[in-house]
Amino acid sequence: MRSIRTRAEPLPAWAWALLATVACSQSVPAPMPAAAADAPPRRGGELHLASFADIRNGLDPVVSPDGLSAGPMHLIFAGLVDYDAEERIVPDLAERWEVADAGRTYRFFLRRGVTMQDGAELTADDVKRSAERALHPTTPDANASTFDDLVGFAAYAAGKADHLEGVVAEDRYVVAFHLAKPDATFPYLMTLPTLRPTCRTAGDRYSDTWLPCGAGPFLLRPGDWKRGVTLRLVRHDAYFRAGLPYLDAVEWSYNMTQLAQRVRFERGELDIVRDLTFADASRFVADPRWSSLGVVEADVRVYGEAMNTRVRPFDDVEIRRAVAAAIDRTQYVLMQPMTTTAMDQALPGVVAGVDASFPHQRYDLAAALEHMRKAGYPYDPATGEGGWPEPIEYLAYDPGLPALTSQILQQDLARIGLRLHIKLVSFAAFLAIQQREGGATMSQGNWTLDYPDPSNVFDTLFASSAIDPSGSLNTAFYSNPALDALLARARVEIDPAARMEMYRQADAIVCDDAPWAFTFGYHAFDLRQPYVRGFVPNAMRPLDATRVWIARPAPGARAPEGAP
Amino acid sequence: MRHLARRLGWSVFVVWAVVSITFAVNDLLPGDPARMMAGAQASPADVARIRSRMGLDEPLAARYGRFWKKLVHLGPSVIDRKTSPAHATCAVVVPLGGSSIHLDFGKSFQRQQAVVDLVGDRLPRTAALALAGMLVQLLVGLGTGILAAARRGSWLDRALVGTSLLGISAPTFLIALCLQFVFARRLGWLPLDGFGSTLADHARCIVLPAFTLGVYGAAYYTRLVRDEMLVLLKQDWVRTARAKGASTARLLLAHGLRNALVPIVTAIGLDVGALLGGAVVTETVFRWPGLGDLSVHAMLDRDGPVILACVVVTSVGIVLANVVVDALYTRLDPRVRSS
Numbered sequence: 056m057r058s059i060r061t062r063a064e065p066l067p068a069w070a071w072a073l074l075a076t077v078a079c080s081q082s083v084p085a086p087m088p089a090a091a092a093d094a095p096p097r098r099g100g101e102l103h104l105a106s107f108a109d110i111r112n113g114l115d116p117v118v119s120p121d122g123l124s125a126g127p128m129h130l131i132f133a134g135l136v137d138y139d140a141e142e143r144i145v146p147d148l149a150e151r152w153e154v155a156d157a158g159r160t161y162r163f164f165l166r167r168g169v170t171m172q173d174g175a176e177l178t179a180d181d182v183k184r185s186a187e188r189a190l191h192p193t194t195p196d197a198n199a200s201t202f203d204d205l206v207g208f209a210a211y212a213a214g215k216a217d218h219l220e221g222v223v224a225e226d227r228y229v230v231a232f233h234l235a236k237p238d239a240t241f242p243y244l245m246t247l248p249t250l251r252p253t254c255r256t257a258g259d260r261y262s263d264t265w266l267p268c269g270a271g272p273f274l275l276r277p278g279d280w281k282r283g284v285t286l287r288l289v290r291h292d293a294y295f296r297a298g299l300p301y302l303d304a305v306e307w308s309y310n311m312t313q314l315a316q317r318v319r320f321e322r323g324e325l326d327i328v329r330d331l332t333f334a335d336a337s338r339f340v341a342d343p344r345w346s347s348l349g350v351v352e353a354d355v356r357v358y359g360e361a362m363n364t365r366v367r368p369f370d371d372v373e374i375r376r377a378v379a380a381a382i383d384r385t386q387y388v389l390m391q392p393m394t395t396t397a398m399d400q401a402l403p404g405v406v407a408g409v410d411a412s413f414p415h416q417r418y419d420l421a422a423a424l425e426h427m428r429k430a431g432y433p434y435d436p437a438t439g440e441g442g443w444p445e446p447i448e449y450l451a452y453d454p455g456l457p458a459l460t461s462q463i464l465q466q467d468l469a470r471i472g473l474r475l476h477i478k479l480v481s482f483a484a485f486l487a488i489q490q491r492e493g494g495a496t497m498s499q500g501n502w503t504l505d506y507p508d509p510s511n512v513f514d515t516l517f518a519s520s521a522i523d524p525s526g527s528l529n530t531a532f533y534s535n536p537a538l539d540a541l542l543a544r545a546r547v548e549i550d551p552a553a554r555m556e557m558y559r560q561a562d563a564i565v566c567d568d569a570p571w572a573f574t575f576g577y578h579a580f581d582l583r584q585p586y587v588r589g590f591v592p593n594a595m596r597p598l599d600a601t602r603v604w605i606a607r608p609a610p611g612a613r614a615p616e617g618a619p
Numbered sequence: 620m621r622h623l624a625r626r627l628g629w630s631v632f633v634v635w636a637v638v639s640i641t642f643a644v645n646d647l648l649p650g651d652p653a654r655m656m657a658g659a660q661a662s663p664a665d666v667a668r669i670r671s672r673m674g675l676d677e678p679l680a681a682r683y684g685r686f687w688k689k690l691v692h693l694g695p696s697v698i699d700r701k702t703s704p705a706h707a708t709c710a711v712v713v714p715l716g717g718s719s720i721h722l723d724f725g726k727s728f729q730r731q732q733a734v735v736d737l738v739g740d741r742l743p744r745t746a747a748l749a750l751a752g753m754l755v756q757l758l759v760g761l762g763t764g765i766l767a768a769a770r771r772g773s774w775l776d777r778a779l780v781g782t783s784l785l786g787i788s789a790p791t792f793l794i795a796l797c798l799q800f801v802f803a804r805r806l807g808w809l810p811l812d813g814f815g816s817t818l819a820d821h822a823r824c825i826v827l828p829a830f831t832l833g834v835y836g837a838a839y840y841t842r843l844v845r846d847e848m849l850v851l852l853k854q855d856w857v858r859t860a861r862a863k864g865a866s867t868a869r870l871l872l873a874h875g876l877r878n879a880l881v882p883i884v885t886a887i888g889l890d891v892g893a894l895l896g897g898a899v900v901t902e903t904v905f906r907w908p909g910l911g912d913l914s915v916h917a918m919l920d921r922d923g924p925v926i927l928a929c930v931v932v933t934s935v936g937i938v939l940a941n942v943v944v945d946a947l948y949t950r951l952d953p954r955v956r957s958s
Contacts, residue, residue: 111729111920112656118731119658195672195731197657200664212668263731264700282730283908284814308813310906314796315812318804483650483921486659503660515660526654526663 083338086345087323089586090606096589098301100605104598105308105316107330109283114267114275116248117189119197122503123309125248126598130288130305131172132251132269133295135163135182135230136242138595142353142405142507144242148177148252148270148295158237158549161245165228170293172274173254179224185253186222187211194261198249201505204241206233237547239554243506246595272300272601283310301589301604320582326605327583327590327598336393339582348583354396354403354576355594357512358387358456360464361500361530361571366493368430368443369531374473375569377426379416381471382572386463390456393580401517401565403576405507405594408555415566416573423471434472442472449475450498452485457499460574492524492532500530500571507595509558510546517565518542531570538564626945630938637934638927642686645923646679652921656728673728686725686927694721700733708733724928729920734928737913742932744814745909748832748902749894751825753887755833760840761883765871767841768848779841786838795831795904802827812906828905832898836890840883847879880951888944892937 112118116132137147146152149163169177190199192214202208207220221233234241244250254268267275273288280286287306294300311319313330320328327350331339339345362369362378369375384397396404400415427434427442434442449464451457458479465475475497480488488494504511515521519539521529538561545557565571579597583590589602653670654661661669670676674685691712696719700707706721710733713720724734767779786794803811815824851857852875860874899911910929917925 109916113731119656119661121658192668193672195656195669197661197665197669199668200662203664263726281908282732283912284906308906310903310908310912311812312904312906314799315906318811481650481919482659483655483919484648486654487649487651490654505660523663526651526666528660528662 083342083345084321086348086585088608089584090608094588094606096301096602096604097606098604099303100301100607101304101306102302102327102587102600102603102605103306103308103325104327105311105319105325105330107311107313107316109309110286114280114286115261115265116251116253116267116269117194117196117261120248122597123307126596127273127275127286127288127305127307128248128267129271129596130273130600131267131271131275132248132253133271134246134248134251135165136245138246138593140591140593142593142595143407144246152242154549156233158239158547159234160231161234161241162225162229162231163245165230166295167228169270169295171252171254171270172268172291172293173256174293175255177252177270178227179230180227181252181255182230182250183219183222183224184255184259185257186250187219188253188257188259188261189249190219191260196249196261198247198505201244201247201249204234204236204238206235208235237549239546239549240506240508240510243508243511246506270295272296273302273305285309296601300601302600305600320584323584326587327581329579329581329598331580331582333391333393336580336582340393345582348585350581350583350590350592352579352581352592352594352597353405354398354578355405355507356501356503356577357398357401357403357573358395358460358499358501358575358577359398359571359573361489361495361498362569363493363496363498364531364533364570366496368432368447368473369497371430372568373426373430374432374443375572376567377423377430377471378468378473379566379569379572380419380423380426381473382416382464382467382574383418384574385418386467387460387575390459390463395575395577398573398576399566400573401512401562401571402509402558403504404578405504406509406512407507408509408558410559410562413559413563415562416569420470427471432472436470443474446474446476448496449477450485450488450495451477451479452482452499453479455482461499489530490523490526490528492522492527495530498530501577509555509561510542513538513542513558513561513565514546517561517570533568533570535564535568538568623942623946626942630942633938634931634934638930639683641927641930642683642923643679645921645926646682648921650921652728652923655920655922689723689725690931692721692723693718695719708735710735710739724931725924727917727925728922729917729925730922734924737925738910738928738932741908741910741913744907745895745898745902745911747821748825748828748898748907748909749891751829752832752836752894752898752901753890755829756836756840756890757887759833759837761844761876763837763841764844765848765876767845768852768875769867769871771849776845780845783838783841786834787842789834791831791835791898791900792904794834795827795901798827798831799904812904814906814908824905824907828898828901828907831901831905832894836886840886843882843886844876844879847882848875851875851878877951881948884944884947884951888940891940892933895933895936895940 106123108123110124111121114124114128116128120128133148135147135149136144139145148166148169150166152161152163154161165177165179171177189196190202190211192212205221207216210216211219223231225231252270256268257265266277272291272294274291275288285306285308287304289304290300290302313332316325316328316330317335319325340349362375364370388395388397399417402409424434432443449461451461461477465477468475489498502512502516515528517529517533517538519534522532541557541561545554548554586605586607588604588606593599653666653673653675657666657669694706694709696714698706698709708726709721709723711719712722722735727734727737763779767776770776799811802809809826810824813824815821857870857874860870899915902909902911913925914929
């Protein structure tokens with residue numbers, strides 16, 4: 056099958072011009088010296104990373120991973136399956152799996168001799184115990200309902216059963232997951248941290264005081280996590296992939312300002328930096344010594360303008376189409392060109408099978424004005440007369456990207472006679488208002504993919520079943536029976552090609568009905584020192600250090616300046 | 620004694636009122652702590668389950684009553700958190716033989732940790748930073764204030780007054796960035812940020828945030844001390860002391876400064892409370908893991924137990940500082956005692 060996976064596109068000319076202008080204003084130092092480019096991988100060394108924020112919830116796989124905990128969690132806890140460098144699902148702790156009962160049973164065959172970080176061998180009982188621990192009603196698991204298709208889930212989650220019927224340890228190395236109905240996304244669900252096997256020290260029930268322990272390539276020692284300050288993981292010497300990891304340790308520093316990160320990166324005290332300001336990142340990228348050291352992941356988050364389809368004027372599809380056609384997405388990308396890509400459809404680049412050639416929500420001012428006319432609110436840009444008579448309240452949160460992009464949206468929509476009144480609130484208030492029925496007329500929407508499958512976007516954001524009066528993830532409160540039926544069929548379709556075709560149809564429906572006007576996709580941009588080798592961008596495994604090694608020059612060797 | 624008892628009684632009332640208002644406001648504000656804990660992408664079913672686990676589905680009055688009931692209570696002298704879930708988030712504050720007084724702020728919604736542990740970790744760091752900042756502002760402010768008063772009208776006086784204006788006007792983040800740029804990045808004498816892991820590390824790491832914190836106070840104290848001293852040095856009793864042969868140093872330090880201390884102590888009392896609440900900007904820029912940083916994140920995450928703990932600690936700190944200041948007045952100025 057032809058791969059139509061999309062990566063973030065190269066920067067356009069205007070962006071390079073902007074980069075060059077910014078770059079000329081201040082020079083950047085030379086990269087740290089590194090060994091020759093063909094130096095073989097070697098063991099030892101430490102990788103130092105940083106973030107301006109802090110891990111919010113914790114490192115237990117059963118608590119909701121945030122943007123920062125996902126990386127360390129993947130290193131501590133290996134899963135039965137995982138992603139390869141192309142974000143495809145591959146066996147990990149399981150050496151293989153099979154699908155039976157027409158998609159109702161997923162049977163995983165564990166590798167033999169996998170040693171957990173507590174020294175015990177991984178068995179099917181550990182997988183079952185970890186699953187029951189994660190989905191137990193007393194566990195603060197924010198992903199539990201994701202697994203509600205497991206047989207016996209309802210009884211177990213309600214505390215009416217002692218064990219989860221749908222997870223069966225068939226022998227020491229075989230575990231089966233039985234589903235109430237076929238689910239083509241189940242292998243994706245197994246990539247989430249939630250059901251990753253935990254050491255027996257975790258016990259059967261969640262505890263706040265447990266020291267995270269799994270079967271991953273790095274382990275956490277007591278006292279090595281100083282919350283809000285640093286997290287240090289050291290090599291799991293008995294990791295099941297022989298020879299890996301190469302590094303002795305990975306250490307994250309948290310709550311570090313962007314300025315401090317830049318200074319430390321320049322000194323070689325940080326090895327990879329992700330939180331550079333746009334200006335700083337531009338200077339580095341524009342410098343030929345650094346230009347090859349930037350690493351771009353695939354878009355993993357989709358942004359759009361959510362229009363509440365139950366509230367005027369967005370109960371009129373023509374008005375929504377007008378908005379979708381009036382937005383000049385290239386202006387949005389100007390805000391953060393290093394990390395954003397203009398998007399005119401629902402699926403970001405990390406999803407395999409995205410059809411970039413399909414005519415989606417394209418910027419067309421004339422078409423937007425025509426949609427306004429069809430809606431009964433013609434607008435004359437020359438005189439400024441016409442359009443929707445009332446100001447429309449637009450909800451966004453601050454601090455954050457929406458505080459900036461909302462002003463672009465305001466200008467774009469003014470050209471077709473829609474006047475926005477921007478209301479900036481805290482993120483907590485934003486969620487409370489946006490997810491309540493009738494809470495927001497129009498708001499900024501975004502979704503970070505939990506896994507790179509179209510269902511994670513369509514089922515969650517646009518299916519009628521995702522509407523909830525007080526906590527709706529379908530923030531447009533959009534309901535389309537034809538789309539619902541299509542999504543239900545796609546969910547149980549096992550044939551990948553047929554399934555993807557259904558999602559293409561779903562994409563077309565959503566783009567045409569325009570509950571969201573899609574705007575841009577978001578991806579991480581990392582800059583590495585030249586001595587950091589083996590670092591492969593992977594949107595689903597952020598900052599994965601499993602195969603990274605440090606290639607500093609040998610003592611006394613002449614450093615190949617700037618050579619990656 | 621009766622005065623002190625009355626002040627303490629009012630202090631208890633003030634703390635109760637502040638915490639109660641915070642409790643109510645935190646509940647009334649839009650935003651769901653369960654949603655913040657579960658994440659923006661959690662399903663409504665999972666959010667509802669987590670809300671129930673956090674006890675947020677109970678009425679406000681029930682949660683308010685439980686908060687006060689748990690805040691200070693009697694319990695066993697030794698707490699084993701694994702075997703005693705009822706005291707899993709407590710800390711022993713006053714041992715009383717067989718039992719002891721416990722302090723319990725509950726569990727952080729976000730961090731799933733006992734809040735007493737969080738505050739117990741952070742408060743000493745904030746207190747150390749506050750103390751260091753206070754030392755900077757006292758030493759620099761008093762020194763330059765006295766110097767400016769002693770050299771009134773000279774170029775030194777004008778330079779010190781002008782510089783103090785800069786110190787008062789400059790925003791904290793700007794001072795912090797300038798100090799980082801000069802002393803950490805250019806000269807490399809001090810760490811850029813962080814807290815360190817040894818006592819020597821802590822000492823090195825605290826210098827720049829302490830100076831950042833102290834610049835405003837030092838500038839303010841410079842002007843305050845100078846103005847007070849200038850007024851005092853014109854008094855008749857100063858002229859008399861000078862006529863009796865008192866040296867300039869004795870006039871300035873023994874007579875002038877002693878009398879100028881009353882307004883300075885007032886300012887210190889207010890500053891101590893503010894500094895204990897956490898110097899948010901300073902802690903953020905210098906990655907100093909104190910109460911300011913904790914309380915800001917708690918506010919953004921709607922982490923009610925942590926917010927309330929920070930408010931309790933801050934309000935207790937402020938009222939205690941003011942009680943101490945009141946007591947100091949009577950030591951510094953006998954007229955206050957007699958009145």
